Amino acid sequence: MEKIYAHPQSLYNVSSHYCAGCGHGIAHRLVAEAVDELGIREKVIAIAPVGCAVLAYDYWNFDCTEAAHGRALAVATAIKRVRPDNVVFTYQGDGDLAAIGTNETIHTANRGENLTVIFINNAVYGMTGGQMAPTSLIGQKTATTLKGRDPALQGYPLKISELLAQLPGVKYVERVALISPAEINKARQAVLLALRNQIEGVGFSLVEMLSPCPTYWGMSAQAAMGWIKETMIKEFPLGRIK
Amino acid sequence: MINVHIDGQRCKGCYLCIAVCPRKSLGVAAVLNKKGVKPVEFKKGAECIGCRFCATMCPDCCIEIEKE
Numbered sequence A: 001m002e003k004i005y006a007h008p009q010s011l012y013n014v015s016s017h018y019c020a021g022c023g024h025g026i027a028h029r030l031v032a033e034a035v036d037e038l039g040i041r042e043k044v045i046a047i048a049p050v051g052c053a054v055l056a057y058d059y060w061n062f063d064c065t066e067a068a069h070g071r072a073l074a075v076a077t078a079i080k081r082v083r084p085d086n087v088v089f090t091y092q093g094d095g096d097l098a099a100i101g102t103n104e105t106i107h108t109a110n111r112g113e114n115l116t117v118i119f120i121n122n123a124v125y126g127m128t129g130g131q132m133a134p135t136s137l138i139g140q141k142t143a144t145t146l147k148g149r150d151p152a153l154q155g156y157p158l159k160i161s162e163l164l165a166q167l168p169g170v171k172y173v174e175r176v177a178l179i180s181p182a183e184i185n186k187a188r189q190a191v192l193l194a195l196r197n198q199i200e201g202v203g204f205s206l207v208e209m210l211s212p213c214p215t216y217w218g219m220s221a222q223a224a225m226g227w228i229k230e231t232m233i234k235e236f237p238l239g240r241i242k
Numbered sequence B: 001m002i003n004v005h006i007d008g009q010r011c012k013g014c015y016l017c018i019a020v021c022p023r024k025s026l027g028v029a030a031v032l033n034k035k036g037v038k039p040v041e042f043k044k045g046a047e048c049i050g051c052r053f054c055a056t057m058c059p060d061c062c063i064e065i066e067k068e
C-alpha cells in the first residue's frame, strides 16, 4: 500500500474546535506538512496567538507555547535569542498581529529578528464574535460595523504585509489564499520558504494567508471561498510582496 | 486501485472536498455522524485518480488516500 496522501506526523489525529470550513484547519495542516517535509519536528517551537487559534498546541505535535494577545512576536524574539538553534514561528490572526499586536509586530520586523510568521487574515475577529478587524473590507458587515465598514468612521483595510515589506529587516513577505487546491499548494511552498529562510539565517519572513471564516461572514464554506476570490483578493492582491 | 479513506466522524460537513473532486466521486452520506452533520462519503463504484484535491482542501484532515 502506497500512501498518496497521509495524515502529517506533526498534526495530532484529533478533531479540532474550528467551525466547518474554517481556514485555520487548512493552515494548521500546511504548517504541519512543511515541518514534516523539513524534518524539523524536534526543533520547531510555535507561538500560538490569542484568537480562534489559541488552542493550536492541542493540534500540533511539536513544542508550542502561547502568548498574551498580540505579543507572540515579542515572546518569539526571546525564545529565538535564547535558543538560536530552534526554528521559532508565530501563528497569528489579523486582530492579534495587526491590531493589538501592531507594536510588537512592527518592532520585531524592524529589528530583523530571524523568525517566521504565519499570518491568518480572515478579515474579522473570529474568537470574540465576528467584530471588525483592521483588515475588514470597506463595506464589510461585521458585528461592530452593522452597515458595513465606513472609511470615514473606521478607516481603511490595513495592509500590514505591505507596510512591513518597507522595513530593511524584513526579508520575505508573500500573500497567499487558502481557496483552491492550486492556491493551497502555493501556500505550502510559501510556508516552506519562510521556514527555510530561518534555518538558513536569511531573516524575518512572513506569509499572509487569506483565510475563510464562513461563520462570521454569514456564508456557506463554498461561498466564503468565492468571496475571497471575487472580493478580498481585490483589496489584498496575492503574490510575493518582498 | 486507489482507496479514499474518509473519517466520517471527524467530518464537519463543509463539503469543500465535494466541490473540487474532478471525478465527482464524493457525496453526502445519508446518516448523521456524532457531530450531527451528514459527512462526506466516497460514492459506491466511483473512481479516484489520486489527485489529492479533496485532501488538500479538507480543513479537518479527514481524508487519507492509498494506492494498492
Ligand SMILES: Cc1ncc(C[n+]2csc(CCOP(=O)(O)OP(=O)(O)O)c2C)c(N)n1
Binding pocket: A049, A050, A051, A052, A053, A069, A092, A093, A094, A095, A096, A097, A100, A120, A122, A124, A125, A126, A127, A128, A133
Ligand atoms: C488583552 C486582550 N484584549 C482583548 C482580548 C479579546 N480577544 C480575544 S481574541 C480577539 C481577537 C482575535 O481575532 P484575530 O486575531 O483576527 O483571530 P481569529 O479569532 O479571527 O482567528 C480579541 C479581541 C483578549 N483576549 N486579550
